Amino acid sequence: MEATGRSRAGLVIVYTGEGAGKTTAALGVLFRAWGRDMRVGALQFIKHSMANNGEHRAARRIGVELKPMGDGFTWRSRDIEVTKGLALQLWEVCKEKIRSGNYDILILDEFTYPLHYGWIAVEEALEVLRSRPKELHVIITGRYAPQDLIDFADLVTEMREIKHPYRKGIKAQPGINF
Amino acid sequence: MEATGRSRAGLVIVYTGEGAGKTTAALGVLFRAWGRDMRVGALQFIKHSMANNGEHRAARRIGVELKPMGDGFTWRSRDIEVTKGLALQLWEVCKEKIRSGNYDILILDEFTYPLHYGWIAVEEALEVLRSRPKELHVIITGRYAPQDLIDFADLVTEMREIKHPYRKGIKAQPGINF
Numbered sequence: 001m002e003a004t005g006r007s008r009a010g011l012v013i014v015y016t017g018e019g020a021g022k023t024t025a026a027l028g029v030l031f032r033a034w035g036r037d038m039r040v041g042a043l044q045f046i047k048h049s050m051a052n053n054g055e056h057r058a059a060r061r062i063g064v065e066l067k068p069m070g071d072g073f074t075w076r077s078r079d080i081e082v083t084k085g086l087a088l089q090l091w092e093v094c095k096e097k098i099r100s101g102n103y104d105i106l107i108l109d110e111f112t113y114p115l116h117y118g119w120i121a122v123e124e125a126l127e128v129l130r131s132r133p134k135e136l137h138v139i140i141t142g143r144y145a146p147q148d149l150i151d152f153a154d155l156v157t158e159m160r161e162i163k164h165p166y167r168k169g170i171k172a173q174p175g176i177n178f
Numbered sequence: 179m180e181a182t183g184r185s186r187a188g189l190v191i192v193y194t195g196e197g198a199g200k201t202t203a204a205l206g207v208l209f210r211a212w213g214r215d216m217r218v219g220a221l222q223f224i225k226h227s228m229a230n231n232g233e234h235r236a237a238r239r240i241g242v243e244l245k246p247m248g249d250g251f252t253w254r255s256r257d258i259e260v261t262k263g264l265a266l267q268l269w270e271v272c273k274e275k276i277r278s279g280n281y282d283i284l285i286l287d288e289f290t291y292p293l294h295y296g297w298i299a300v301e302e303a304l305e306v307l308r309s310r311p312k313e314l315h316v317i318i319t320g321r322y323a324p325q326d327l328i329d330f331a332d333l334v335t336e337m338r339e340i341k342h343p344y345r346k347g348i349k350a351q352p353g354i355n356f
Binding site for chain 2: 009016023026034057061163174
């Protein structure tokens with residue numbers, strides 16, 4: 001089952017686009033990797049640090065790190081400087097964890113937003129990714145992935161919205177959306 | 179946290195398209211729903227019944243049903259009649275489970291293929307979905323989702339391949355792809 005040589009590459013994976021399923025797919029990787037006893041962790045840039053959604057409860061139960069570290073910023077932040085400050089703080093944590101050698105897979109959930117808003121320079125992010133331990137997979141989710149990140153990544157899927165129930169007035173569903 | 183009225187609708191969700199992340203997103207829902215103690219199960223149409231991937235190991239550990247029931251058909255089936263027979267057999271199981279009232283969420287992984295190949299009539303599948311318990315969410319994954327299914331579904335995301343490492347000759351990675 002062990003892959004060898006070229007095939008044992010750490011990948012940079014980006015789930016982007018307007019459609020549903022980006023964070024959800026990253027959670028699927030987390031689940032799958034945990035099943036293989038891989039060292040997986042997830043850091044969430046936007047999700048409010050008090051969030052206690054299905055995925056947080058599940059992660060706690062199985063002892064996997066899934067840390068919401070944002071302030072729930074949803075384009076309605078009361079104080080954008082606070083939101084930005086939290087993102088920069090979390091980025092420092094990310095850099096440390098990326099370099100640590102303590103992970104097989106790291107998920108940077110909604111990391112595209114601080115890049116998109118220019119709070120973190122894309123070039124700096126790429127430099128950190130470039131110099132990461134060579135077998136570390138990094139998964140980045142969120143809309144508006146910058147082109148330079150797409151060019152750099154190994155796997156990029158755009159989640160394209162064909163149809164969304166919000167448009168019919170159906171609210172987010174527990175277990176499905178959160 | 180409980181949703182009420184209209185918002186407490188069972189959704190039909192389709193993850194389709196050529197890109198990576200369809201089954202993975204369904205696994206993310208499974209994980210999230212388990213965290214909420216919801217009754218979730220997954221039936222896999224193509225995945226070989228002997229498969230023991232990361233997700234199968236993880237599901238076994240947490241006691242969630244994730245049943246691969248196919249013969250690993252990947253457009254290279256030795257005997258298409260066997261593959262088709264397995265799909266029809268699994269469809270009978272699906273119908274029973276859908277009607278049972280024993281689930282909050284059912285995942286029919288790669289169910290689009292038997293539809294696409296005409297082994298199961300789309301109209302029959304829609305009839306089963308239409309008459310399901312009204313709060314049951316059903317998630318269907320796979321390429322080539324038939325248009326009638328897309329029209330019927332509440333949420334449809336197309337996973338669009340922007341970039342895939344297979345094209346660079348990098349093999350599927352444990353924990354990431356399986």
